[in-house]
Amino acid sequence: MRGWLSPIAIITAATAAYFGGPFLRFAAVYILGWSLAVFGAWLLLRYGLVNFGIGASYALGAYAAGLMYRYLHTADLAVHLLAAVGAAGAWGALNGAVGIKTRGIYYSLLSLSLSMVLYGVLVKFYTVTGGSDGLYMPDPRLLGVRIGTAGLLALAALLAAAWAALGEVFGRSYAGHVAAGIKINELRTSALGADVGRHILISSVLASIAAGLGGLIVGYSTSHVSPDFAYWVTSGKMVVGGLIASFLPWTWGFVASAALYQAVELYSLQFAYPELVVGGLLLAILAAWRLYYRR
């Protein structure tokens, strides 16, 4: 039952971050939020699906709240959460339904194209969405009270813990085993009685909701959402985060991988050649993975 320590570990880490000063508090919220998107990418990787459009869900979660605030002037957290889950869930269903027939590179490109259509819409409808400048995200309120940094950190930690718990359950579950089956040999899994399309559809929705909630949290933490959230490069980073997570043996691997990626990316910005720092790190991770996990 060691896996059940994951949610506890996440909450503990978030609590520790709370006492680490304002920047660490912010960084913890940002990382926990981003990690939810990584979870989405990771979940689909369990099926062998490389989703280069997961950023669309991430963007939708944040835009749902940002647009709510802009047009309905509501900063209510419950409303925002519902809107984010609804928008991202619907998008996940669309992506899943549309992607059911495609696999491999075709699936990747289909999801990328879908997300880029959303990106195009967000940039194009300048007067509605704020265009490339993006939207302001308010401090969320719960029952009319600002939840503040502490509240946001608690929210992020709870969400991440909840999804870690889901990941733990998933790993042991029938559904998780079917995912492994689909990844290795889809036809065989289908011949054993699994409705592959249905599994992928449900997981797409779950992954999309996770990413949408992640976008909402990151949007709150930076008070801003922009179409960059939906750009395919953003999705690419999440896929890389998901890949690192899949190299890690723990259920909270998605949080660890998000923390590692974001920390290194932020750290790299102080150098004249940041790409070399991030690229070098990825190489080192891959080499380490190859060294330790050889069969």
Add this chain to the structure above:
Amino acid sequence: MVSRRDALKIGASFVVGLGLGAGLASIISGRPSAASQSGTTISLSPPTSSSATQTGQGKEVFKLGVVTFQTGPASIFGVPALNAAQLLVDEINKAGGILGAQIQLVVRDESGGPDKMVAVYKELVQQVGVDAYIGLISSADCLAVAPVAEDIGTTLTVFFDCATKQLVDQGMMKRVAFRTGGTTVTDGVSLAKYVLEVMPDVKTVAGLNQDYAYGHDEWDDFKNALLAMKPDVQIVGELFTPLFTSDYSAQISKILDLAPDLLHTSFWGPDLVNFIKQASARGLFQKVKVAFARGEFGLSQGMPDGQIVEGPDYHAFPDPRAYYVNRDFVNAYQSRFGSAPSYPAYHMANAVLGVKYAIETAAAVENVAWPDLSAVIHAFERLAYPAPGQYIIMAPNHNAMEGAVVGVSKGGDLEKFKFMYPAEVNPPVGVPSTQWIKSL
């Protein structure tokens, strides 16, 4: 289970990784250091008045955060800007620093989007503890960072380049945030005025701009200013292209088809170069005159003669022979980096000098060794100071009233300069830009 071959392979890849790491380390340590070897000293700073009457504790090190593009297509702006920052900081430090405090640059890359820029802002302010922050070229980045800066409210924050008018129109720079440059309104109005001077009979105009907020703003401001001043001008086409398009042949065909008297574009970076190359190969410049809002970088890339190019600053204006501040800046920049400073370098100079003068002025006014933030803000709101490109006049809306240089391309340079005075090309404080443009 690891075979020898595989072990070797992994070992080799590790060595490659390590080599890369070592390479990185050497690059990092090899980045241009604070020590300058240039012989010329810029005589920008007035003698620092550190007299015995001052009270309070002075500062030894002044940490200055600078954030600008070092990677990606926009590094064509960011690199000259950072160069200018390093140059000026070295010169200021050599002359004794700011009130005796040596400036220490803390540089970050402006890559990763607005949310990453908020993260970087918080890191610099809350973690590194910079004394002032200068940064940002992208409008979206500024719009994301401004509310956060005001919310934290502890650190003087100067936007040096982002040209979005929203910062002013929506009053987003309330207390700690300032901008030492103009907006797209400055660009559009100055360009429109110049166009009407050199082409008084212009009848038909088309626009070709990048399809994002900046491109739309540049075009709207130019178009509206032109229409306000000459209502009989006809807009025959408004084209927008995705950022970083490599092929403009369809747009060029369309423009040749429309055959306007004038084409307006605010293209920058690879888009600007691609457009100039492809348009001149198709003979567009023989048929249509083009007004460039960001054309300076195209001058060395084969821009044909006779095209209208807006500064906002240009290294040959104000004439270095007459204006020593620009002369010293151009000479020092040229001898250290091998090329003349481009306009982002001037914008950075505005910001660095603004921070320095605001602090020194505040200290002098308050008669303290080191002024507190509110004193600096108070001083900055009313500051006017000489910068290499022009005299910068700060307005109470925390935005500089910046003028603009417009000229005509000739042999890779600009000529027939006209300087548009700040009051000519900026709305009065408190007047929304759209309303002001209509009244031109």
Add this chain to the structure above:
Amino acid sequence: MSLRKSFGGVKAVDGVSMDVEEGERLAVVGPNGSGKTTLINLLSGLLKPDSGDIYFKGIRVTNKPLHARVKLGIARSFQLPSLYQGLTVRQNAAIAVSALRGFSLRPVDEEDVRDALERFGLWEKRDLPVGSLSEGEKKILDIALAVVARPKVLLLDEPTSSVAEENKFELMEFVVGRLKGVSLVIVEHDLDIVEAFADRVAVMHSGRITAVVPPGEVRRMAV
């Protein structure tokens, strides 16, 4: 109504009509390219027929996908054992158990996994990666995975191919002994096996069933 399926201009199955009785073991024999595997693919739902219909216990299953037929009771094995490479025997069985459950987040019932493997004597090998099994064991595991669904009809595609000659008989005996009451459709080359285990034999040629005979007469037909 007879089943038809063609690839490009090639008629792989060209008008086959047949029935399988409950508990019956029907062998399908015929030369390479006579359409035996295509027939299995049509029956299992891997391919859709160009024309014709398939009924199972009175239900038309012609357009039902693979997984839906499995739930009705039609399962299949593969000519080349189709196992989950890189996983252990137990993990393979766990996937087979899970495949019948829909998207369920409940933990996998280890008893079911154990039952599935014990029935075919593979429980002792549960922690071995499937790659390290012998060819015969792979065949058995492949069938064991299909049997998890408790099919009424099991389609066995060349169950003894790639197994060493001397082990074929033993293998079939072992498998058939554990499939009492299940109707079997066996595609097979080896006539000795067919004679020993089939109740009826369908002879296929050029996509058609040319004769259905008792096992004893197969040799005469083949000659």
Add this chain to the structure above:
Amino acid sequence: MAGFAISFLISFYVFFLNILMTSLGMAFTYGVTRILNLAQGTFFVLGGYLASVFAWQIGLAFGIAAAAAASLAFGPLFYLYVKALGRTELEQLFATYALLLIGEGLFKLVFGNGDYTTASLADGLGSVEVLGQQVPYSYLWGGAVAAALLALMYLLLARTRAGLYMRAVRDDAEMASALGINVREVGLSASALGILITAASGAASSMWQAFTLGLSGQILVYAFASLVVGGIGDLLGVVAASAVISAVRTAAVFLYPQLELVAIYLVVIAVLLTRPSGLFARHARLA
């Protein structure tokens, strides 16, 4: 009307050429090795950078040829790199993503942040006037390079033993291996060739396109699109896909320019919804 038609045709042709140039090498490499190379754009940009540097020293044609020749060395290196680090498809994806980032860093280190192009030299080639429209010769030469590369690939695949092996590996790597083909060596030569083609395309594109930082990733999406629309592993499919994409995009610019940004993606979505393995896929997938 003739003027409009010709300007449409020119635009169509040029964008077609652009897409084709970016996707040919990628289609080739992916078709044979099944390595989804996120760093393919890096080699395209490398070709452009090298051509721009060389062309100023030794002239346009030699510069482009020299850039292509220099890139020959990178093919085997790339293959070894990927094979050493990534065995599964996901690991390979990871490895090429790292390479994309490292490539960007190295470009900045070596070439700085300027714009590199040979367009000024290509201006010297002049242009031909067709119905009142100037058509620069550089585009025609670019088309010739693309045709030559296609012909080279076709001859190699159809007429040589190496090509036979590549086709065998492309169709079924396991079977090819069982038949005694050294899959590794075939993959090595295919990636070397794919990278050569990509770099040569980039070098030729420098006649009308500027190369600068951040381009490697931008290019990738176009290459992906034509690869997927065309159906993997078919050269003519890639040509046809490039034509389809260019036609739709050019029509969008002329008729409804607001759609330019998303036109290409809409094509991809439409194709994948109706033909999940590409418009011109040669192998039927099992249901």
